[in-house]
Amino acid sequence: MAKVPKLRFPGFTDAWEQDKFAKVLKTHQFRDYLAEPTEKGKYKIIQQGDKPVVGYANGKPFKDFHKVILFGDHTVSLYNPLQPFFVATDGVKILSADGFDGDYLFVTLECYKPKPQGYKRHFTILKSRDVWYTSNKDEQEAIGTFFRQLDDLLSLHRRKLEAVANLKKSLLQKMFPKNGEVVPEVRFPGFTDAWEQRKLGEVADFSKGNGYSKNDLIQDGSPVILYGRLYTQYEIVITEIDTFVERQEKSVLSKGGEVIVPASGETSENIARASVVENKGIILGGDLNIINVNKTIDPVFLVLAISNGSQQKELSKRAQGKSIVHIRNSDLQQVGLLYPTMDEQSAIGTFFRQLDDLLSLHRRKLEHLKSLKKALLQQMFV
Structure with missing residues (x-):
């Protein structure tokens, strides 16, 4: 046939x-x-x-x-x-x-x-x-050239994604003070004051998420954040939730602006990360440490500080365990936090949030092209 x-x-x-x-x-x-x-x-x-x-x-x-x-x-x-x-x-x-x-x-x-x-x-x-x-050389060449060009486009977006990721990594190192210093190497114009230092417990209140695991997930229901998604899905600010559960009594709901830190992880380096929950009414699952900062700290800035630099290293050292490591709120309270004025915090947070938006844009383009190529391979071959 x-x-x-x-x-x-x-x-x-x-x-x-x-x-x-x-x-x-x-x-x-x-x-x-x-x-x-x-x-x-x-x-x-x-x-x-x-x-x-x-x-x-x-x-x-x-x-x-x-x-x-x-x-x-x-x-x-x-x-x-x-x-x-x-x-x-x-x-x-x-x-x-x-x-x-x-x-x-x-x-x-x-x-x-x-x-x-x-x-x-x-x-x-x-x-x-x-x-x-097909044994038709012209058709072979047309198909081969088309997919070569599509691969070139995929490579271009991979390079763009890698370039923005490297830029973010480099600037995070330069825009936060190094160990023993009180000002960063790179600052926005107009900011010259030395950064202050406090224990995180002096500028924030702490609580815990409650209940829920991957086994509780359903197709449609109330949005929930599980701690594992901080490692695989979410960036600095969590704006969209793609996991849902049937809401139970005693659920912990976000008020908007909370900083969450995983309480469990595979390594001490990975566990020292954080995200801001932007919206209200999101269920915060178990094994999440919840930080509510006072008016002197911008939540996005705190996320960047916890996930990078001297604060990240200090938090990693406080993680305990072997096969699974843990961070408690009592550990978070003792972490030293270097921070500038609120205006400078906001400028830093806004800048890196924009970089994350650019990273997400390149990821979406890359995933779209991958899906397009997969679909075309199915359509253009027997």
């Missing part, structure tokens, strides 16, 4: 062909590839995640851009080369397919690659599968 994808570029109507990947794919020896160095005499080294996984192979760099790199039998990671780079023979394969454009082969493998399955031999699984493909 003839098959065609649901979505095609105009002008292409031929039925796609079917075969086994084992018959289509070819693997190549690394010694077959040589390349001239770049102007600076260097080659690119492929990276998977943060660690280089491809290095020298007898000093011969790979330069054939019509083939695809597969990271071994026990992985499904693919790499589409754009420039010469060194390859390693251990756990890495170079693939090609007769009659396949390089970019088209890459996106075809992306579409058909096995899902991660522990220590399964993914290349063996891949070779056993049927593959549907």
Whole structure:
């Protein structure tokens, strides 16, 4: 039975062909590839995640851009080369397919690659599968170029997201005083006074959330914040809640402006974080420490102080436990807090909140593009 994808570029109507990947794919020896160095005499080294996984192979760099790199039998990671780079023979394969454009082969493998399955031999699984493909070179080139451009757009937004995240990290280090100092390296114009220091217990009241766990979550109900979401979901200010429960008696409800700190976590470094609950009427679940500051402290500023710098380090040292660490309100009360005037606190809080909004914007764009690519892979392949 003839098959065609649901979505095609105009002008292409031929039925796609079917075969086994084992018959289509070819693997190549690394010694077959040589390349001239770049102007600076260097080659690119492929990276998977943060660690280089491809290095020298007898000093011969790979330069054939019509083939695809597969990271071994026990992985499904693919790499589409754009420039010469060194390859390693251990756990890495170079693939090609007769009659396949390089970019088209890459996106075809992306579409058909096995899902991660522990220590399964993914290349063996891949070779056993049927593959549907177009033998029309023009259609291959159109599809390959389209997804290459989409990948370039994804990479652009990843770089933008990384740039803003690095900017935020750098400015957090510069806009809060270093240990032993009472003024930060970078300040907004017009602020010159030394920062004051108090124990957090002198400028805030403390309480605890109550009840609820992941097992209590339902599709629709009263919004709730569980402590684990502070590690995975929320930024400086919590404005939108996406977890719900059936409200029970003795629930602790937010009044708006509370600072919450997880009472439990996996490491002492991770537990030293905080967020502001912006809205009223949000259920605050168990294992949340709740801080209500007085009029001398801006809640957003306090979140930044707790999550970074000397306060973060001090709070980390107070965390107790081994496999699970804990922070109590009594620990929070003893943390030393350096803070400037309310006007400077507000300026700092507003600035970093805007940076968080920019980070969220880039994340949404990136997720939208990922979803778009996933949908198009399903529509443009059989």
